[in-house]
Amino acid sequence: MHTVSISHVAQHVGEEVKIKGWVYNKRSSGSLFFLIIRDGTGFIQAIVAKDEVSDKDFQGCDGLTQESSLVVCGVIKADKRAPGGYELLVTRIRPLQIAEEYPVSLKKHGVDFLMDQRHLWLRTPRQAAILRIRHEIISGIRDFFDNRGFILIDAPILTPSSCEGTTTLFSTDYFDSTAYLSQSGQLYMEAAAMALGKVYCFGPTFRAEKSKTRRHLTEFWMVEPEMAWVDLDGNMELQEELVSHTVQRVLEERKKDLETIQRDIGRLKDIKPPFPRISYDEAVECLNKNGVQFEWGNDFGGGDETVLAEQFELPVFVHRYPSNIKAFYMKPDPVRPEICLSADLLAPEGYGEIIGGGQRIDDLETIMRRIKEHSLPEEAYTWYTDLRRYGSVPHSGFGLGIERAVAWICGLDHIRETIPFPRLMNRIYP
């Protein structure tokens, strides 16, 4: 008798099979037990009838508790009364371990409790569905780049100093000096792009900011492509293709999981290029027209981003921000040096910035001036400025926040559910 996964039971109707899993729920009715069994791929109702199994097996069912592990044998049958449409008529049942009283019940729980039980919370249908969608998003992104000739380059996680010199970094002891956990692989990707043309990194990112909002984690994952010979327009084109490809892939491959989490997929279906593009100037005008007091030169807050995104059905690019609210390496606009060739992509439905990127400064004099203006330690950036000494070319790139993308595509109201074990300002357990 061979083991089948619950997701494949439809192909085994009438056969006697083995299922290895856990008890999700149990109901009994005198001489019948209804066990809802899960195996990580799905859920199936198992019927244990007194007349169909040994007395020992039947009595054993009485002691089964929520999340007990077991191996059951039985015949797959289609039945309208069963949740999912199929059920298992049990012939043999072997408990492996009887679970202790399980903390996470099928009833309602509060966030604090669930976060403390995150290792067990992952077993619930909703959390498992989100993690499968996260996997699909990640694999969709990797396939997108791999199929377009990008080379995966792993950026270092331990770094000697800040990449951008602004945000708060986590520090750690590094022999007799201090190292910092990476907040971006971008500068290293610029070096790699000059070696290999089109590259990307995909790794964790760390920010020690004391942010307590539904959009922030202290540890999150980011994909950062970087391309030689590509300008701002080419950069935005790649972004809209990447985002559309990823959304369509999830719609095709994870329909069932989207149903499980009750995501309204109406607006996701239309996510296809081209995305609207507005300049920072136009965005400021748009905010003022919508009753938001906003002054040219400031950066957008969460609320401002939502107002802007609400004007469009699709994700929207906001490009050409003032240079002094962006990172030091953003290339100034040749006709208006006070603004730069940067672009952020704002997701619809209030999910905010999911991509930040732009064209980089490729001129040695300009990059040296910007490093001085930002009071960055010049020696630490020698390798970076070397890229402008030895065959500099126009180049662009961006960073896509995986968790924010997952939150948007899944329609979640908090980023903490998008990652298996979230790290927040005041939470590092489990």
Add this chain to the structure above:
RNA sequence: UCCCUGGUAGCUCAAUGGCAGAGCAACCGGCUGUUAACCGGUGGGUUGUAGGUUCGAAUCCUACCCAGGGAGCCA
């Protein structure tokens, strides 16, 4: 760091100055098609912590701790 809200049984909540309560979970019993099954029964409490006001505090006051939401900062 600042602002707002909250903390009562394992979990989710009620009790607003006067006997500490319910549903679920656990345990015992019943039921041959249940759908977060249902029905009957049992056990379960330092009301976040420390002070204070009061004849009397879960309830009012002060400080602290913890959590949630937001601001700033950011993807």
